[in-house]
Amino acid sequence: MITFQNVSKSYGRKLVLDNLSFEIKEGQFVILIGPSGCGKTTTLKMINRLVKPDSGEIYINGINIMEQNPVELRRGIGYVIQQIGLFPNMTVEQNISVVPKLLKYPKERWQSIVRELLEMVNMPYEEYAHKYPSELSGGQQQRIGVLRALAASPPIVLMDEPFGALDPITRDALQEEVKKLQKKLKKTIVFVTHDMEEALRLADTIVFMDNGRILQMASPEEMLRNPASDIIKEFMGRHINSRGPAELYVEDVMRTRVLKVPKTLKVLECLDRMDRWEVNSVIVLNEDDTYAGTVQLEAIQEHGKVGHEIGELVSQDTPTVSRQCKAQEVLDQLLDSPYKYLVVLNDDRTVAGLITRTSLTKAIGEALWGAKS
Amino acid sequence: MSNLVPYILEHLLIVLIATGISVAIGVVLGIISYWVRFAAQIILWFSEMVQTIPALALLAILMVIFGLGNATIIAGLALYALLPIVRNTYTGLTSVPAPIKEAARGMGMSKLQRLFLVELPLAFPLIFSGIKISVVNSLSIAVMGVLIGAGGLGFPIYRGIQTQNFRLIMSGAIPVVIMAVLFDYLMSLIQKRLTRH
Amino acid sequence: MNFIEFVGRNRAVILSSLAQHIYLVCISVFAGILVSIPAGILLSRHKKAAEKILAVVGIVQTIPGLVMLGIALLLFGVGNTPALVVLSVYSILPILRNTYTGLTEVQLGLIEAGYGIGMTSSQLLFKVQLPLALPSIISGIRISTVYIVSWAALAALIGAGGLGDLIWTGLSTYNTNFILAGAIPSAILAFLFSGLIGAVQRLATPRGLREVKHDE
Known part of the structure; x- marks a missing residue:
């Protein structure tokens, strides 16, 4: 569904992506992981054209994204970032309905979308729809951030360390919810993290990157069993060599x-x-x-x-x-x-x-x- | 150029005296605002009101009280400079971190000891930045002193306007702008030093 | 003659000076808004140039009012127009600065989120950045207006009329009644404008920014 072909990118003299090629299949939960500066966020942001590759092509469903209007492209891709990025001047309802409104959905339609989505995460419409982000807890805000990304039912959702700033308990709960939502809605999710535990818990496929290259792309089980390099082994260190249950x-x-x-x-x-x-x-x-x-x-x-x-x-x-x-x-x-x-x-x-x-x-x-x- | 020197010196003197008065009153008012919560509202409101009064109106009213001369412009500048100093003293004192205040109290310091040994030193960089704003503003406003019979660089400027002499206007204006920029620069440098610890 | 009698006798002159003063302030602040908000938006998109331009603007602001008026007098002569030009130029500066800071202080995360979900840059500007910067912009307008009420009094020097005329007459003839008849209304005018715009500013602050949640 998403294909990278020989994609490279440098910032000044520093090469951040080195001739990257890989494919993400439809309906997969793919996690990009690696040490900081490995190029994972750059890779993610190329998918919705927030970052432009120096060379190489990216295709979504066989269409080269560079030939698409970036604004239209982005409206078809959900996007969640770590700083949450809810607009503080808009209510929960207005935040969730931003994209449907940009796409000119009729009022009844986006209203029912907001209602449904809020119900899915157990935040009753009557109680929460008209609150402002500043009136919600961090965990609730990020839930709304995720819902906003889902509102126009995009087939692809990009998540850039979405739970990095949350406390462990809230993070646990949100990871579970996202996993559930993905199973239910069958989205293709591309998710950046530096937390191996999060990756092992959520991913169908883990893409391990270092220095702008992919070191290994495999299922969590496979990666635990056969880590392809020492860096990966080190990253997973505490998850390998177990006591039996x-x-x-x-x-x-x-x-x-x-x-x-x-x-x-x-x-x-x-x-x-x-x-x-x-x-x-x-x-x-x-x-x-x-x-x-x-x-x-x-x-x-x-x-x-x-x-x-x-x-x-x-x-x-x-x-x-x-x-x-x-x-x-x-x-x-x-x-x-x-x-x-x-x-x-x-x-x-x-x-x-x-x-x-x-x-x-x-x-x-x-x-x-x-x-x- | 040499005949400008007395004007420059007088200009500076007026501004420095006014700032001195303003600092003395402003810091005390800032401390009172910090200690007495309801006074803070009144004092800050008052200093804001004073600054809202049009400069010419304020000077003209002061002239009715103090008469023609340097006293009037000094009083006007001192009043005008009050707001930044009061506000920064108040903000500086209130934003001293609570744990530090508590530690000082825990060590058995009295209210005045806390103020002079802990709170004012920590608030000083911000107070200094208030003084800087006041000085720069005052240098420019002091030019209006000429209209109420005071000296300083306003004199050549006003003379230039009356005689439609561009060079005369500039000979007064350029030193004012240079002094403002210079004071701003130097005091910003000192301020950076102060906040470094 | 006491002040009350004086005001009673010169009611018409005082009122027409007041009207002229309000006219000067409104026109020049309005012109300032028209120029500085678009310019502020432009600057917020060219941050490198903006820092330099704002530094220069800061220096221009230290030029004493009397000097600016003197220069305008030499360039354009006496009258309403030169005064309006100077006042308009001067009103640009605070609004420009506040528009710029208001826009650039919008968190980067919000801008990225906006682009990321497919807003065009003008949608981002009108739906997110400007609403968030509005309180700061209005505060700039308030600062400008208070300055201009003050400057307009000075502008009587180059024949702009207004309450400054009364103060000038008072100063040159040492007549307390004239001074007070000009000074008091101009001070009240400054208070009124400041209070009014302050109220507008509170109304224009988006509700989500007003109620900050204090936890713990």
Whole structure:
């Protein structure tokens, strides 16, 4: 679908792309990765003609993009950048509908597009459509950035380190959403990152670049099994040479960054923090920092009273495990339980972390294909 | 050219005296604004109002009070120069990082000690930039002193206008512009030095 | 004769001077806007040249008003037109500078995003850059207007009329009533213009820029 043929580019005397040729197939999630200055961003920006090649050709669906009007070309390609780039003078709805409006879609059509897209990422239209970017969290802003790129349903979406500026938890959530959206909408996505973990998680094909050349273009599994050069090996270092999943303990698979609140916290304040963390349950601690129980969002919505303390709503139904348990044993417990997570406790009954289905699957996956060092 | 020297010196003297007065009043007002929140609004509003008054109107009104002569132009320039100095003192003091203020308090410094040992030194580069703006503006406005009987380079310029003598106008105007550019340049250099630490 | 009586007796002269003053200010600021906004847009697209041009413009701004008027007098003679020319030229500078900074301070990411999603450069200008730069541009217009109210008083020197005439008469005959009758309305005029344009500036600030979210 996208073909690079002998593309070269220099800035002054520095050669950034050296006779690059490769092809991206339709519907693929392709990730360009490599050390900084390797030419990955330049390659990406050539696809929508933000950067012009010195020599060589780029074809999309067999048409040379240099023979197309750049403005029309770009309107058919979604584009997401790291700094998010939402227009601060426009509302969420206006931002998402920019391209459909440029393409002169009738009002009913772009309005229904905005509605649908917002629903897809669980941001209700009534609540969010008329907010301005400055009123949203970083994660919400980038969600809108992604939706804006999808609004005119372009077959190709370019993403330039879109999640680089987000905190790890938000990044996790957005990676998952993008992967889901891609499966559902069958887009061809070209995605630049310098984070190998992100690449392994999202890509169908990873293109590893260094000094303006492609060192290897392969599936994540293939690249882990047979890295083509030492640089690639080094880049993936911590993902290779794993322990087997059988040797994993709970402390290896848990998530340690979790929202913990004291019993005495006021209900409203607690809701505010949950909102900021984008979670719908929270771990409650006693005065001596030992585990008191959990509170679900629904419990607050049903029984919470303004001004009361969160301790009144604590439930102890969520199963707890010790951090020295084998991960294997916990797996069954997690799959059987109606809860989406388990609380991990230290010996002194303070909270060590959480195991969610995602964190466990990820850890097992990494153990199979390369665990964290 | 030599007969210009007294005008240049007088011009400079007028501007320097006015700036001195303005710095003394402006920095104190800036400190008061920093300490007393509601005063900040009034003081900043007042200095902005003063600068909004047309120069000729301000000078003419001052002349009614101070009479003809250098005192009037010095008072006018000092009032005009107030806004940049007050505003920069206030902004400089309020933008001293909170942890530094807290550390100073934690070390047991009194309010005045904090001001003189920590806050004013840190705010000084910005205050200095306010003074620079004032000096450059004043050099140019001081020319109007001639209209209310003061001396300085306004004299040859006004004389030139009355006698339709282009060279006379320029002989007064060029030193003014050179001084403005020079002061701007030199004070910017000093300012860079100050902010380097 | 006290000031109140004086104003009562010379009401017609004071009012017509005021009208002439407002006329001078409006025409020259309007002319300044017409020139400086397009010029600012142009400069924002040629940043290298812009830095130099703005530096020169900065020096021109240090030329005392009296000198500029003197030169205009020699070049064009006495009257309304030379005054309007000088005032218009002078009103260009702050608006030009603010248009330029307003436009160039729009984040690079937004410009890239705009081009990246297929805006033409004029769509980017009108939908993104100008709306974001508008508060800065209007602030430039406000600075210009306040300056011009002040300069217009000075321009009476070369026969432009306006409130400056009254002040001049007062200064040359040492008549306090004339001085106050010119000075007070011109100060009030400056306050009014400044307040009015300030209000417009607040209205023109895009809502998304007004409410800054303060977290933590």
